Amino acid sequence: MEVYKDKQGIIKAIEAFKAKKLTFGMVPTMGALHQGHLQLVKKALNENDMVVVSIFVNPTQFDNKNDLVKYPRTLDADVSLLQTVSTSKILVYAPTVKDIYEGKTVSQEFDFDGLEFEMEGRFRKGHFDGVGTIVKRFFEIVKPHKAYFGEKxxxxxTIIKKLVEKYHIPVTIVGCKIHRETNGLAMSSRNTRLKPEYKDAAPFIYKTLKTAKEKFGTKSAGKVSEWVERQFAKHELLQLEYFIIADVKTLKPVKRKSNKKAYRAFIAVYADDIRLIDNIALN
Structure with a gap:
């Protein structure tokens, strides 16, 4: 399995395969790969001839420098894991910060029609400018036919779909279902940093989401949110940052339910100093 550390190398390799009329999927990651990532890679391989997996801890999307420093970097283990899926149809692009940003490690500023100011955008200043910058850069380098992202x-x-739409980038964005541990916890690279007692407590997040979904069938969004807040107020280990029920298209919090709209519940929780996010479709 080839691992490319610079854009010239990956571009040359991709062009050689595209000359053979092969199609490319892409799975952008920050590494510390787990089974959730592998599901994205497998889906990409089912729908394309070749797949590029990028492994890059992007500094411009971290509002917390401590989180950036502590983020797990496990390239050798990641490559070994990818080899269990395919040794010949996956190209790994693991660039340096210099290769991507060329000495200017700053984000481009984006207008995502307000999507960037909801939920995560309220709590992580500049985060989606960083996401938009790196994803746009990857699409310019790799030029994939399809790109795969998890619904976690x-x-x-949603913002990447808006990026592609507004910048007329010729790539199809494919959303993939959340992959969970057997206890319901949404798979995340951050899970590896959880202390044992917090790992045991974390499935409470998804359990609460499932009950919130049931309650949303008969109660208002406000009543459901109040119930969720009470559950976490009583929890000894988990600290709720936010719980929001939002319209899936605008991501704006719902004020009054409509049978004509689709809704999703979003949650962010701190388990010690580890921030975990999850969501669930409500209708």
Whole structure:
């Protein structure tokens, strides 16, 4: 399996395969790969001849420098894991910060029609400018036919679709279902940093989401939100940052339910100093 550290190398390799009329999928990641990532890669391989997996901890999307420093970097283990899926149809692009940003590690500023100011955008200043910058850069370098993103980061998925639409980038964005541990916890690279007692407590997040979904069938969004807040107020280990029920298209919090709209519940929780996010479709 080839691992490319610079854009010239990956571009040359991709062009050689595209000359053979092969199609390319892309799975952008920050590494510390897990089974959730592998599901994205497998889906990409089912729908394309070749797949580029990028492994890059992007500094411009971290509002917390401590989180950036602590983010797990496990390139050798990541490559070994990818080899269990395919040794010949996956190209790994693991660039340096210099290769991507060329000495100017700053974000481009984007207008995502307000999507960037909801939920994560309220709590992580500049985060989606960083996401938009790196994803746009990857699309310019790799030029994939399709790109695959998990629904765990549903807001990010929605924003990337908006990025492609507004900048007329010729790539199809494919959203993939959340992959969970057997206990319901949404798979995340951050899970590896959870202390044992917090790992045991974390499935409470998804359990609460499922009950919130049931309650949303008969109660207002406000009543459901109040119930969720009470559950976490009583929890000894988990601290709720936000719980929001939003319109899936605008991501704006729902004020009054409509049978003509689709809704999703979004949550962010701190388990010690580890921030975990999750979401669930409500209707």
């Amino acid at each position: 980061d549903f807001q990010q998925l």
